[in-house]
Amino acid sequence: MIPSFYVTTPIYYVNDVPHIGHAYTTVAADVLARYKRMRGYEVFFLTGSDEHGQKVEKAALKNQQTPLELADRVVKRFQLLWEKLGISHTDFIRTTQERHKAGVTHIFNQLLEKGDIYLGEYEDWYCTPCETFWTETQAVDGMCPDCNRPVEKLKEESYFFKMSAYGEKLLAYIDEHPEFIQPKSKRNEIISFVKEGLRDLSISRTSFSWGIPVPGNPRHVIYVWFDALTNYISALGYPEEGGAFGRFWPADVHLIGKDILRFHSVYWPTFLLAAGLPLPKKVFAHGWWTVEGQKMSKSLQNVVEPNKLIDTYGVDVVRYFLLREVPFGLDGDFSHSSLINRINSDLANDLGNLLSRSTAMLVKYFDGEIQAPGALSDLDQQFCDKATAMVAQVDRHMDDLAFSKALQAIWDVISAGNKYIDDTAPWQMAKDPAQVEQLKTVMYCLLEAQRLIHLTLSPFMPTTTTTALAALGCDAPSDQSVVSWGGLVAGTRIGKAPALFPRIETT
Numbered sequence: 001m002i003p004s005f006y007v008t009t010p011i012y013y014v015n016d017v018p019h020i021g022h023a024y025t026t027v028a029a030d031v032l033a034r035y036k037r038m039r040g041y042e043v044f045f046l047t048g049s050d051e052h053g054q055k056v057e058k059a060a061l062k063n064q065q066t067p068l069e070l071a072d073r074v075v076k077r078f079q080l081l082w083e084k085l086g087i088s089h090t091d092f093i094r095t096t097q098e099r100h101k102a103g104v105t106h107i108f109n110q111l112l113e114k115g116d117i118y119l120g121e122y123e124d125w126y127c128t129p130c131e132t133f134w135t136e137t138q139a140v141d142g143m144c145p146d147c148n149r150p151v152e153k154l155k156e157e158s159y160f161f162k163m164s165a166y167g168e169k170l171l172a173y174i175d176e177h178p179e180f181i182q183p184k185s186k187r188n189e190i191i192s193f194v195k196e197g198l199r200d201l202s203i204s205r206t207s208f209s210w211g212i213p214v215p216g217n218p219r220h221v222i223y224v225w226f227d228a229l230t231n232y233i234s235a236l237g238y239p240e241e242g243g244a245f246g247r248f249w250p251a252d253v254h255l256i257g258k259d260i261l262r263f264h265s266v267y268w269p270t271f272l273l274a275a276g277l278p279l280p281k282k283v284f285a286h287g288w289w290t291v292e293g294q295k296m297s298k299s300l301q302n303v304v305e306p307n308k309l310i311d312t313y314g315v316d317v318v319r320y321f322l323l324r325e326v327p328f329g330l331d332g333d334f335s336h337s338s339l340i341n342r343i344n345s346d347l348a349n350d351l352g353n354l355l356s357r358s359t360a361m362l363v364k365y366f367d368g369e370i371q372a373p374g375a376l377s378d379l380d381q382q383f384c385d386k387a388t389a390m391v392a393q394v395d396r397h398m399d400d401l402a403f404s405k406a407l408q409a410i411w412d413v414i415s416a417g418n419k420y421i422d423d424t425a426p427w428q429m430a431k432d433p434a435q436v437e438q439l440k441t442v443m444y445c446l447l448e449a450q451r452l453i454h455l456t457l458s459p460f461m462p463t464t465t466t467t468a469l470a471a472l473g474c475d476a477p478s479d480q481s482v483v484s485w486g487g488l489v490a491g492t493r494i495g496k497a498p499a500l501f502p503r504i505e506t507t
C-alpha cells in the first residue's frame with residue numbers, strides 16, 4: 001500500500017495581509033509535500049485561513065466591512081500568493097466553511113457530553129491581539145507576556161475545558177515520543193510548562209459574536225483557538241471516520257512558528273486526548289524573521305511583502321533563500337544584500353554556471369550528443385559516489401526538516417562538480433584523440449550528477465529544475481521519481497543550457 005503523509009501549515013488570520021513569515025511556513029510545507037510525493041507518498045498538504053475571533057471582528061469594523069467581507073477579500077490575497085509561490089496544497093480550509101463548523105460543533109458537543117467541557121465563570125487578564133487570557137502573575141505590569149501590549153480585565157460566564165485532567169497523559173505522550181515536539185530546546189520549555197500544572201481553559205466568549213456558536217447556548221461563541229486548531233481534522237472530513245480522516249490522521253507534521261507552539265503542543269493534544277483521537281506525530285516550531293536586523297512590524301513599515309520579492313527576484317530565488325539562509329528552527333534575518341549574495345554566489349556562480357559550462361562543453365566536443373560512459377577513473381568514481389551519497393543524505397535531512405542542511409548537501413556536490421571540471425580539464429582531453437573515451441566518461445558523469453542534483457532540488461525550486469532537466473534532455477520529475485545513478489540516456493542530443501540565474505549587479 002502507498003504510504004501516506006499529512007503536513008499542515010497554520011491557518012492564517014485574515015486581519016493582516018500575507019508577509020514573509022507566512023510565506024516561510026507555507027514554502028517549507030510545500031517543499032516537504034513535494035519531496036514526499038516524489039518519494040512515492042500519497043500526500044495531503046493542508047493550509048487555510050483563520051477567520052473568526054475578536055481580532056478579525058475588530059479589523060472588519062475598522063474597515064467598515066462585515067467580518068466575512070473582510071475575510072473574503074483578504075483570503076484571496078493569500079490564495080493568489082500561494083499560486084504565485086507555486087504552493088501545491090491539497091486543500092485550503094476556511095474556518096467559516098460549513099464543513100469546518102460541523103467538525104468544531106461535533107467535537108465541542110462530544111466533550112460537553114463527556115463532562116470535559118463545563119460552564120463556569122472567568123475573571124482574568126485578556127490580550128486581544130493574542131486572543132489569550134493571562135493570570136495576574138503572568139501579565140506583569142498589565143502587559144501581555146507574549147506581545148508586550150496592555151491587557152484588560154475580563155469577567156464573563158464561560159465554558160471551560162478540563163485541561164487540568166490531561167497534563168499527566170500529555171507528559172507521558174511527550175516522554176514516549178521524543179520526536180513529538182521539535183526543536184529539542186522548545187520541547188524542554190513545553191515540558192516545564194506542563195509540569196507546572198495545567199489550568200482548565202476558558203473556551204468560549206460572550207463579549208463578541210464573531211465565531212462558531214456554542215451548541216445549545218448561542219450567547220457564547222467558541223474560543224478562536226479551539227475553533228482554529230480543529231481545522232486540522234475538519235478539513236479531512238472529521239467526524240466522518242472513513243475517507244481522508246481515516247487515511248491521513250494523525251498528521252505527520254504540523255509546521256508552525258515558535259509563537260504558537262503552546263497552542264499546538266499543549267492545547268491541541270489535550271483536546272485530542274479528551275476526544276479519544278490520536279495525537280499528531282510531530283509539531284515543529286520554526287524561528288522568526290527579522291528584517292535588516294529589526295523586528296518586522298507595520299509601524300516600522302518594514303514588512304517584507306513576498307509579492308514584491310517574487311516580482312524582483314523570481315519565485316525560485318525566494319523559495320531557495322527562505323530555506324537556505326537560516327537553519328529551520330532558528331531565528332534569522334532577512335536583508336536584500338544577503339539575498340543578492342545568495343543569488344550571485346549559490347545560484348548564478350555555482351548552480352547555473354555548472355550547467356552552462358558542462359552543456360557548452362558537450363556541444364563543443366560531441367555536438368551536444370550525450371555519450372555512453374566507459375570505465376570510471378578514480379576521480380570519476382569519487383565524484384559519482386559523492387553525487388549518489390548526496391541523495392541519501394538529503395533524505396535524512398528532510399526527515400529531520402533540516403532544509404538548509406539538505407541544500408548544503410546538494411551544494412557540496414555542485415561545488416565538487418565545478419572542481420571536477422577543473423581537475424579533469426576536459427579541454428586538455430579534447431586535444432588528445434587517445435583520450436576520447438575518458439572525455440566521454442567525464443562528460444557523462446558531469447551531466448548525470450546534475451540530473452540527480454536537479455531532481456533532488458526540484459521540491460525546492462520546481463520551475464528552475466524543470467528548465468534544467470529539460471536542458472539535460474530529461475523529463476520533469478514525476479511522482480516516485482527514482483533518484484539513482486545512470487538515468488541519462490546516451491544518444492540524447494541537447495544544446496547549451498540557458499543561464500538559469502542572471503547575476504545581480506551591485507554598485
Ligand code: MSP
Nearest residue numbers: 010011012013021022050228229256257258288289
Ligand atoms: N491563526 C493563527 C494560527 C492558527 S493555527 C491553528 C495565527 N495566525 S497568524 O497569521 O498570526 O500567524 C501565522 C504564522 O505566521 C505563525 O506560525 C507565526 O509564527 C508566523 N509568523 C508571523 N510573523 C513571523 C515572522 N516574522 N517570522 C516567521 N514567522 C512569522 O497565529
